[in-house]
Amino acid sequence: MALPGKGGDRTSDAVKDVRSALEQAQAASADQGVLDRQSTKFVQNILDLGVDGKGWFDSAAHEADAALRENGGDVEAAVDAIVRSHVTKGAGTGFLTSVGGFITLPLALPVNLLAFYLLATRMTASIAKVRGYDLSSEQIRTAVLLTLVGADADDLLRKANVVVPGGTLSNLAVQRLPGPVLMVVQKGIGFRLLAQVGTKSFARLGRLVPVVGAAVGGGVDAYMLSRFARNAKDQFPRVAPAIER
Incomplete structure (x- = not known):
């Protein structure tokens, strides 16, 4: 799936960064310093x-802002609309980047990963x-990212000697x-x-078969985005004012 538009150059660079990061992560003998830099760049792009x-x-x-306008200022209705929109887009992106099966997987996987985490990040930040x-x-931006790693968030904070008051x-x-x-x-x-x-790729082995793989890819992405949405709702309880104007 191409990622077109005025931001194409930046997005194309981000796809290259994701591909490079994957290669470094998968290389058993990867230099730790290089892997550190690729990991940091990967997160910054997202x-x-x-x-x-x-x-x-x-x-x-x-x-x-758009979700609030469309839902008459109802905060929770806006949250639900944001989740529905992103889950739907995630399913579509997962489907399109999996249509080619095994033949296109080496090219499609970095694009899919970038698109998936961009949607997950924007959905969480929008909530x-x-x-x-x-x-x-x-x-708050770091907290948004931490929602994407789920239960691992506590371990990451503990290793950085950070204690989060209140549990969220x-x-x-x-x-x-x-x-x-x-x-x-x-x-x-x-x-x-x-x-x-690795876990995402294993769960999507059906992607190796064209069309069937597309359905699997779309379904897995939609499911994972739904999980992220539930975590985001828990981690970002409502405060006043609801949104800055």
């Missing part, structure tokens, strides 16, 4: 494009924005963590996301 948007890919703030969180805060990731905002600590956490997120690649 964060910048997924939250701030670029060209054809609308920002999380735009998605949040956070609708419920009143400041997406310019580096702590959104409470990172009150800690004012220094930049180096946030970088350590984000790099750890990159490693965990890349480690999930």
